[in-house]
Amino acid sequence: MKSIYFLGECMVELRVLDGATMGQSYAGDVYNSAVYLKRCFTDIATSIVTAIGQDKLSDKMLSCFKNENINTQFVFRHNSKVPGLYLIDTDAQGERSFTYWRSDAAARKIVDFLDDDVITQLGAGDMLFFSGISLAVIEESAREQFWIRLEQLKAAGVKVVFDPNYRARLWQSEDQAKQQFERALRFSDVTLPGVEDLTVLYGIDSAQQVIDFCQSFGIAEIVVKNGPESVITFVQGQLTAHHITPVTNVVDTTSAGDAFNGVYLGARLSGRSISDAVQLAATAAGTVIQHPGAIAPRDEFKKVMLA
Ligand code: ADP
Secondary structure (H helix, E strand, O other): OOEEEEEOOOEEEEEEEEOOEEEEEEEOHHHHHHHHHHHHOOOOEEEEEEEEOOOHHHHHHHHHHHHOOOEOOOEEEOOOOOOOEEEEEEOOOOOEEEEEEOOOOHHHHHHHHOOHHHHHHHOOOOEEEEEHHHHHHOOHHHHHHHHHHHHHHHHOOOEEEEEOOOOHHHOOOHHHHHHHHHHHHHHOOEEOOEHHHHHHHHOOOOHHHHHHHHHOOOOOEEEEEEOEOOEEEEEOOEEEEEOOOOOOOOOOOOOHHHHHHHHHHHHHHOOOOHHHHHHHHHHHHHHHOOOOOOOOOOOHHHHHHHO
């Protein structure tokens, strides 16, 4: 059985429904990707590597992972911290705003839990995914240790996959983010960047420039997402543009990239070709953006696999 780890943060999501009523769920880039991968590829062992608290919301978050058939063996429980939280509000014009409380989240402590035993266990897996957001939330004082642990996993044969998702407010400076992203890219066997994420940091504004940039790190498999535009891949010296069908009924683009990442990696782990994997991933992402919120209804994904 193939296996993949998603390392990072899952948060408590609060959504203002009307006046004083709020809906509560769970979301976060790595969690979203894990959910979509597992829904489409049930035979891939899919784990989240994160830290949560001992509180009731953490209990429910854990149940939520289990309900999605995600392996929780590497979900660690911090003694005093609790999960990060964010609130989505929508104004009269339909514009969404996001407010975050995550600066002291349990997930920031994940590296403390990656001891030698855990690394040995993780070393048996096939692939580890993390993102620019995963990197940003790791405490600054723990980052060196994170790189040591990643190197050990890579040496054990785990393929490293990085999506350089950039969230300016999570970093002290652009230089700090660039330095960490470049380190991640040097480790990566696969990268799944979006064009927009590299625009602010590097002034890159086309898929071709993203390919050139990523190639300079010697990455074997580069997959560039660009909203409704073609997905561009560069693998074994071959540059390919994969046409995708633009969605006209876009409801909410939250987690389009996450769905794409999860389904693409699931397809690749299942032995699908690059072009099959891109088409399945684009179909999944195109489905997600026709529904509100990060996690679309489960039944929609049966259609993705039949597409
Ligand atoms: P992110 O969510 O990281 O910003 P993108 O906006 O680049 O990512 O979208 C990720 C993927 O979602 C795209 O590669 C594409 O497959 C799909 N997608 C996004 N927007 C559209 C759209 N309007 N029509 C069809 N597919 C889309």
